[in-house]
Each structure stands twice: as structure tokens, then as C-alpha cells.
Amino acid sequence: MLIANRGEIAIRVARTARALGFPTVAVYSDADRFAPHVQACDRAYWIGASEPRESYLNIDRIVGVAKAAGARFVHPGYGFLSERPRFVEACQRAGLVFVGPSAENMERMGDKIQARATADELQVPRVPGSAGAVKSPAEAASVASKIGYPVLLKAAAGGGGKGMRRVNEAGQIAAAFEGASREALSAFGDGAMYVEKLILEPHHVEIQVFGDGKGGAIHLGERECSVQRRHQKVLEESPSPVLNQFPDTRPRMFEAAVRITKHLRYAGAGTLEFIVDGEGNYYFLEMNTRLQVEHPVTEWVTGVDLVAMQLLLAAGELALPTEGPDRSGSSVEVRVYAEDPKNFLPAPGKIGVIDPPSGPFVRWDSAFRGPGEVSMFYDPMIAKLSVWGPTRAEALQRMRVALDELRIEAPMAPDGTREGSLKTNLGFLRRLVRNGDVLAGNTTTDLIEKHPELKAPPGGAPGREAAIAAALARMLGQAAVTQEGESGVSHSVWSWQARREGARS
Numbered sequence: 001m002l003i004a005n006r007g008e009i010a011i012r013v014a015r016t017a018r019a020l021g022f023p024t025v026a027v028y029s030d031a032d033r034f035a036p037h038v039q040a041c042d043r044a045y046w047i048g049a050s051e052p053r054e055s056y057l058n059i060d061r062i063v064g065v066a067k068a069a070g071a072r073f074v075h076p077g078y079g080f081l082s083e084r085p086r087f088v089e090a091c092q093r094a095g096l097v098f099v100g101p102s103a104e105n106m107e108r109m110g111d112k113i114q115a116r117a118t119a120d121e122l123q124v125p126r127v128p129g130s131a132g133a134v135k136s137p138a139e140a141a142s143v144a145s146k147i148g149y150p151v152l153l154k155a156a157a158g159g160g161g162k163g164m165r166r167v168n169e170a171g172q173i174a175a176a177f178e179g180a181s182r183e184a185l186s187a188f189g190d191g192a193m194y195v196e197k198l199i200l201e202p203h204h205v206e207i208q209v210f211g212d213g214k215g216g217a218i219h220l221g222e223r224e225c226s227v228q229r230r231h232q233k234v235l236e237e238s239p240s241p242v243l244n245q246f247p248d249t250r251p252r253m254f255e256a257a258v259r260i261t262k263h264l265r266y267a268g269a270g271t272l273e274f275i276v277d278g279e280g281n282y283y284f285l286e287m288n289t290r291l292q293v294e295h296p297v298t299e300w301v302t303g304v305d306l307v308a309m310q311l312l313l314a315a316g317e318l319a320l321p322t323e324g325p326d327r328s329g330s331s332v333e334v335r336v337y338a339e340d341p342k343n344f345l346p347a348p349g350k351i352g353v354i355d356p357p358s359g360p361f362v363r364w365d366s367a368f369r370g371p372g373e374v375s376m377f378y379d380p381m382i383a384k385l386s387v388w389g390p391t392r393a394e395a396l397q398r399m400r401v402a403l404d405e406l407r408i409e410a411p412m413a414p415d416g417t418r419e420g421s422l423k424t425n426l427g428f429l430r431r432l433v434r435n436g437d438v439l440a441g442n443t444t445t446d447l448i449e450k451h452p453e454l455k456a457p458p459g460g461a462p463g464r465e466a467a468i469a470a471a472l473a474r475m476l477g478q479a480a481v482t483q484e485g486e487s488g489v490s491h492s493v494w495s496w497q498a499r500r501e502g503a504r505s
Contacts, residue, residue, distance in 0.1 A: 001099070001311070002027065002066040003041065004087075005077030006056060007367040008383065009291075010037035013075050016307040025069045027062060029055035031375050036367050043069060050377045056080045063090050073314055075099040075307075079379065082290040083110050099314045100268050101289045102213075108264070109287040113156045113194055119284040122263055124256045126284040127275060129196035137177040141170055143195040150200075153177055155184030156192040161231025163187060166198060199283065201444040203242040203276040204228065206288075207257035208298045210309060210320065213267030218324040219254045220304060223297050226443040227432065229344045234425075234448075235432060236294035237332045238301050241392070241441025246280030253282050260287070268313060269295070269306050293335070293384065296363055300331035300388040330395040333386035334403070334433070336366075337425045338374040341455050346380040347423035349373070352411030354382075357402035361388040371411065382408065382424065392441070396433055403430050428454055 001017055002025040003010045014024045014037070026041035031050035038044045045065045048055035055061070057080060066074055074096050076082035085103035092098065109115045113133055119126045128147045133156055134140040144151045144167065153176050155163025163184030165176035177193060185191035204226045211217040224240035225233040243250040257272040271288040295306050302325040312318035340347050350373045356364040366383030374380050385402055389395030403426065410422035431454050432438060437447055448454055 001025065001073040001075055002062070002069060002071040002096075003037075003075050003077065004056070004062050004066075005075075005080055005082075006032055006035065006037055006378065008037075008365045008381075009077040009079075009293075011040045011367060012365055013077060013307055014040040016305055017075075017311060020308060020311055022073070022311060025066070025071055027056070027065055029377075031377055036369050045069060050375070052080065052377065059084070059087050059090050062087075063094050063096070066091075066096055067094055071096065073097045073099055073311070075310070076290065078290050078293060083288070085110070097314050099310050101211075101266055101270065105264050105266055106289045109270075109289050111156055112154065112158070112286050113192070115286050116194075116284070118260065118263070122256075122259055124260060124284050125282060127196050127199060130194045133192040133194055137174040140177050140193065140195050141173045144173065145170065147195070147197045150198040152196045152198050153180045153193050154196055155180065155188060155190070156194055157188040157190040158184055163191075163193070164231060199275050199277050201278060201446060202226075203240070203443065204233075204273065204445055205240050205243065205253070205276050205282070206271045206273045206292070207253055208292075208295070208306075209257050209261040209266070209270050209272060210306075210324075211261045211264070211266035211268065211270065212313065212318070212320040213265060215262055215265050216320050216322075217258050217261035217266060218321060219258050220298050220302050220306075220324045221327045222250065222253065223292075223294055224443060225294060226445050227438070227447050228445055229448055233294065233335070234337075234429075235332065235334050235438070235443070236297050237330065237392070237395070238297045239327070239330065239392075240276075241443060242276050242280075244441070246276075249276065249280045249282055256282075256284070260284075268310050294333050296365060296384065296386040297331045297333045300361075300363070300386060301327045301329055329388055329390050330392040331386060331388045332392075332395045332399045332433075333384055334399065334429050335384055336382045336406070336408070336429065338380040338382055338423065339425050340423045341425045341428040344425070346376075347374075348376040348380055349422045350411050351382070351408060351422065352418070353407060353409040355405075355407040356383070357385070357405040359402075361398060362402050363387070393439075396439065399433050400430070403433060431456075 001022045003013050017024050024041040026038050026044040027047045028038050028044055029048055029050045047061050047065060048058055074091050081087040083106055085106040088098045088103040116126055130143045150166055150168045153165045163180050165180040167173055167176045181191040181193050205222055205224050207222050208220040209217055221238055222240050223236050223238045225236045227235035269291050271292050273285040275283045275285055304325050338347050352371055354368050363386045364383060387395055387398040387402055389398050408424050410418040435451060
């Protein structure tokens with residue numbers, strides 16, 4: 001199997017492939033010649049220059065390498081070509097099995113306007129807005145006046161916050177439309193826009209689904225991904241705190257997600273994304289036709305390897321059950337980035353020391369095994385850190401300890417000082433998992449804007465002493481007390497084991 005990606009996702013896919021007996025082929029650019037994902041696979045092939053368009057986005061070159069290597073399967077990971085119908089079609093023409101959904105499904109659900117039409121067809125609630133693309137600022141203004149301000153102008157082929165503008169009043173429409181359309185055309189090659197009602201203080205909840213391509217489908221629970229910066233997720237968890245407040249909403253969302261997946265005759269892993277308001281109403285947003293970055297959260301609470309499911313389905317060896325797996329406990333994931341926490345802009349640079357946390361129920365997904373460099377050419381994510389606990393409070397406590405233990409530093413200069421000024425969001429994440437709204441489960445998409453103190457310099461951030469104290473408290477089964485007077489929870493070894501076994505039984 002050729003893995004058409006790089007970094008931590010390529011390593012993660014290779015690990016499961018090896019366990020299932022799939023020999024793996026890596027691809028790499030100039031910048032990744034000595035990258036860990038190259039070492040993680042059985043063979044590796046150079047595919048071009050460091051710029052993504054010359055390498056990881058070069059369909060012809062990747063397909064050519066797959067054929068030359070004698071690969072039978074191609075796994076796209078996420079990002080890059082993972083949601084490009086043209087890549088699926090190129091693989092099929094070359095006699096390769098694409099590990100993922102069909103090109104038709106990608107086209108239908110990748111275009112947000114078509115996805116909204118599918119939701120309408122199946123009577124799944126969606127955010128109020130235009131039925132299709134709006135061709136001019138005047139048409140956008142007409143829709144906005146009917147549904148009421150504020151609204152969002154969104155790119156039909158968009159993602160990651162690109163081609164999106166908030167509009168609070170009619171006078172802002174023209175400039176926002178032109179700017180968003182221009183940005184969408186540059187990023188996606190398509191400047192089509194649509195209008196959507198902006199739900200204030202929403203929760204972003206997504207349902208993990210898996211289809212067999214024949215009309216069968218299951219769900220594997222939900223993830224709440226409300227904590228975002230620049231419209232990109234930074235903390236994810238399962239189960240969703242907001243759905244815990246509205247127990248009747250959760251099964252309705254599960255049913256809607258599975259209904260859409262079955263209707264599409266969808267094959268493989270996918271995610272249905274919804275907005276949930278403060279009254280428990282839910283609205284369909286879009287479908288991601290690939291594995292999600294935050295999939296470890298679902299794997300923790302279900303005990304299922306989603307990549308293994310993908311590979312077995314592609315190989316014709318998966319018999320999909322009629323019901324999804326049971327779920328137990330709570331999982332939280334954060335994304336560790338090389339970025340300036342004051343503005344969340346990428347800050348590529350060299351890493352001299354990276355000392356990840358470890359211990360029971362702690363998972364570290366990263367392409368860094370030691371000194372390395374966060375490249376200017378690719379996403380600045382250093383790692384994903386995820387944990388599991390019998391309860392949400394215990395999972396968050398475990399995350400606090402793990403983040404306190406994590407050490408990332410710039411290289412050492414000859415004079416004994418640190419070389420350069422490596423910037424990461426580690427201090428931000430430590431403050432985030434101690435934030436009162438996060439602890440209470442009030443995680444709306446504007447949480448970071450409501451708490452500007454999260455971006456403050458780390459002054460007084462917990463260090464190694466706090467990590468040692470938390471670890472001792474956990475070992476001794478005593479109540480841990482975190483910074484700022486936050487009450488901890490009991491961490492008796494026996495209570496953990498008993499709760500885990502009780503949850504499983």
C-alpha cells in the first residue's frame with residue numbers, strides 16, 4: 001500500500017498497515033528526504049520539490065510511483081489529495097484501490113451546496129441560508145435580509161476557514177462577498193459563494209460514520225470540536241458536553257448521520273458535521289469524506305482502529321456490523337502547533353528537544369522523534385496529544401498532567417543558550433485545559449474570543465514541579481489540586497480499574 005501523505009498521519013497509517021500485514025510505500029519531497037515517515041515504511045520514493053504542488057499534490061507523479069512500486073492500494077491520509085475526486089479517478093484508471101469513498105461521493109458532499117441539497121432531500125435540518133450559490137452581492141444581500149443578520153458568506157468548495165466572511169449588516173455585504181470569493185478562487189479554484197445564517201454561540205459537533213459502499217452504515221459516536229482558532233479545531237473530545245445536556249438530541253443526530261451515509265451508499269470512514277445551539281437544536285453543516293485529524297478521540301472511547309476498518313474494507317475483508325460499537329469513558333485531544341499563540345499564525349522553526357508525555361491512557365501522535373524542523377512548506381502541527389479517562393473530569397486532569405510533562409525546546413547554541421525562539425502553543429494549551437468554561441463543558445466556537453487571557457504569555461505556567469505533584473497525587477489516590485484553586489479528582493489505581501471494567505461490562 002502506498003501512503004500518499006507525510007508526517008504523523010503517514011506514520012499512523014503505516015503502523016496499522018504493518019499490523020495487518022500490508023507492506024507500505026512512503027513518498028517524500030525534498031524537504032522530507034530524512035523525515036520519520038520515510039523510515040516508518042518498507043520502501044520510499046522521491047516525488048518532487050518541497051512545494052506541495054510539486055510533490056504531495058502531484059497526482060500523476062504519485063500514481064506513477066504507486067504503479068512502479070507494485071502497490072495495489074493507495075491511502076490518502078487527510079489533507080493534500082484526500083478529498084480530490086480526480087485523484088480517486090486517476091487511481092482507478094491505473095488499477096489501484098483507493099482507500100476511501102468514491103469520486104461521486106466526494107463530489108457530491110465536497111461541494112457544500114450539493115451537500116445542503118442532500119440534507120434537504122432527506123429532511124435533515126440544516127442552517128438556514130441560500131438554497132444554492134449566490135451570483136452577486138445583491139443576491140447575497142437579498143437572502144441575508146430574509147434570514148436575518150449576522151450571516152456567513154462561505155465558499156461552496158471551501159474548508160479550513162478560507163473563503164469565509166462574517167457579515168453583521170447589509171453595508172458589509174459587497175466588500176465581504178468580493179473578498180471571500182477572491183480568496184476561495186485562489187485556494188480552491190472555485191469562487192462560488194453561498195449565504196448561511198450565523199448561529200450565535202454554537203457548539204460544533206460531528207458524528208463519525210462508516211459505510212460499506214452497499215447501503216450499510218453505522219455510527220461510532222460523536223466528537224465535540226467547538227474550541228477553534230481561525231476556524232480550525234484545537235481541542236476535541238468525546239462524548240460531547242453539550243449533548244450530555246440534551247440526551248434526546250444525540251440519538252436524533254446519530255439517526256440523521258447514518259441516514260445520509262446509507263443514502264449515499266458511502267464507503268469507508270466519514271464525518272457528518274453539525275452545529276448545535278443552546279437549546280439543543282441541531283443543524284447539518286457538511287460532510288468530510290475522509291479520516292479526521294481527531295479520529296484518536298473516537299478510537300479511545302470505542303476501542304476500534306478506524307484505519308484498520310478502512311484497510312479491511314478496501315481489501316474486501318470487512319463485514320460491517322448492523323450497530324456501532326459500545327462507547328465507554330471520555331477522551332480529549334489537543335493539537336500542538338508551532339505557532340505564535342498571540343495571533344495563531346504559523347511559526348516554523350527548528351526543534352532541538354522534544355520530550356513527550358507517557359503513561360497509561362496517553363497517546364502521542366507525531367512525526368517528530370527528536371531534533372527536527374517544522375517546515376515552512378507544510379502544516380505547522382507538531383503533534384496530537386490525546387488521553388482517555390473513565391470520566392470527563394479525569395480525562396481533563398490526565399491531559400493537564402500530560403501537557404505539564406511535555407517539553408519542546410529550540411536547539412542548543414554553542415554558548416549554551418537556546419538557538420532562535422521556537423514558538424509553540426503549549427502555554428496556550430496548558431491554560432486552555434484549566435479554563436473555567438472548558439472545565440464546565442461550555443465550549444462554544446467563540447470560547448477563545450471570550451477569553452483573551454488564554455493568549456497571554458506563559459508567566460507562571462505550570463512546570464515540572466506541578467507535573468510531579470500531580471503524578472504523586474494520582475499514584476497515591478489522593479485528591480489532586482491544580483493551579484488557580486481548581487479542585488482535582490481522585491485517581492486511585494483501583495478506582496480507575498474498577499470504573500474501566502464496569503464501563504466495559
